[in-house]
Amino acid sequence: MEKHIFRTSIISSHLSQENLEAELTMNPTASKKSEEIANFVEIFPILKAEILKDLPLMDMPKDKIEWIDKLIEINVAGGKMNRGLTVLHSLQLLVEGRTLTRSEIFKANVLGWCVEWLQAFFLVADDIMDQSITRRGQPCWYRQTNPSSSNNSLIGNIAINDSFILESCIYTLIKKYFRNEPYYADVLDIFHETAYQTELGQLLDLTTQPNRGDFSMFTLDTYRRIVKYKTAYYSFYLPVALSMLMAGIVSKPSFDTARDILLPMGEYFQIQDDFLDCYGEPSVIGKIGRDIEENKCSWLICQAILNGTPxxxxxxxxxxxxxxxxxxxxxxxxxxxxDIQKIFRQYEDQSYGQLVEKIKLVKIMPQEVFLKLLSRIYKREV
Structure with missing residues (x-):
């Protein structure tokens, strides 16, 4: 019953329940997309159970197992899942001319959920550092009620350790499902490397505003460095690189090509995110933007410095x-x-055009891998 409710709620976020059947009948593409989402969602309880079943063997009390269950359910599930689904979508395009086996689809989705787990690790920690209020339409994890408390105190700084637990789950799952695969070590390497890159990006982000009112570090060069490491590697390069490893691609030029396109795409995505932080509706984007309050080196403040009067x-x-x-x-x-909105729209169109032109030059792997990913974020509202 729990799995059915979870699955239905995710599908309903893409298609309303009453229109789902008609949409699937009339639109084969929508039908395939919804089936992929359903298959992806369906394995989440399986993976969560794999994590939880080891805990009694580690002498964890029942209430702490329930804590970790809730930690995973609230922070890993419920997102847009674009990063996770990208692994399967990219793999399908990389193995042109044949249909993926059920085993390949399952394993691609496992790696996709590992990417979602990685993001959950980052978000739980990031929300504490930024003192964020909401995440995915509900209080951030550190602001939720401590299940072990008798006086309704908040989870607070315990969430720091919880973020570490979320990260550790990734390697438990990779070991279980990929230990006998020839690309096992490469998958481990890329997750460790990506986590390190993202943590370096977070350091850059948190240290660019040492004194409020000092704009000396608020430059586009600084901004690009931050988003390259904090966002682009894990959100865009990681899912595609994982699919490449599954497809048996090992050549350095292929990974260099992917990186050359996906890192600028990640910058484009983060600039959209900065814009939505200021102008997006919290009920739509699922969080209350706080870049201004947190003195962030955002794209908007950099543009204001470049375009504003003294x-x-x-x-x-x-x-x-x-x-x-x-x-x-x-x-x-x-x-x-x-007129920051006009500046943003001009940037968005220009950046999209440049990315399309760059993708058209790709010969070493299917261009569609990149075009599909770009099409999913162009003009996004959430």
Whole structure:
């Protein structure tokens, strides 16, 4: 029953329940997409059970097993799952001319969930560091009620250790399902390497605003370095690289080509994210944006510095990075005065065009791998 409810809720986020049957009948593409989503969602309880079943053998009490169960359910499940599904989608395009076996589909989805687990690890930790309020439409994990508390205290800093637990689950799953695969060591390497790259990106992000009102480090070069490491590697390069390993691709030029396209695509995605942090509806994007309050080196503030008048920049230095509604509104007013939305739309179209032209030059692997991924994020609203 739990699995059915979970599966239905995910599918319903893409197609309303009452229209699902008609949509699947009339639109074979939608039918295939929904089937892929359903298959992906369906193995989540299996993977969670694999993690939980070892805990009694490690002398974990029942209440702590329930804690980890809830930790996984709330933080790993319930996202858009784009990163995880990219592994299977890319593998299907890489093995042109044949149909994937059931085993290949299952293993691609396992790796996809490992990517989702990695993101959950990052998000739980990131929300603490940024003092975020909501995540996926509910309180961040560290702001939720401590299940072991008798006075309704919050999980708080225990969530730091919980993030480590989420990361460790990845290697438990990889060992179980891939230990006998020839690419086992490569999968381990790329997960460790990607985690390290993302942590370096987080360090860059957290240390670019040492003094509020000091904009000396708020440059596009700094911004690009942050998002390359903090977002692009794990969100775009990792899922495709995993599919390449499954497809038996081992040549360095192939991975270099993928990196050359996917890292700029990740930058494009993060700039969209920065824009939505300021202008997206919390009920739609699932979180309350706090880049302004947190004094972040975001794309918007970099553009405001480049396009603002000296008077506007002086006001930004005075009000950017303060956690009050009045200060945030002043910053947003200046964004509107320089027409940041127009600047963003121009950037979005230009960046999309440049990526398409770069993809058209690819000969070493199917161009569709990159075009499909790009099409899923172009003009996105969430």
């Amino acid at each position: 008077a506007q920049i002086a006001l930004l230095k005075k009000h950017y990075g303060l956690d009050s509604k009045v200060d945030v509104e002043i910053v947003k007013r200046i964004y509107n005065e320089i």
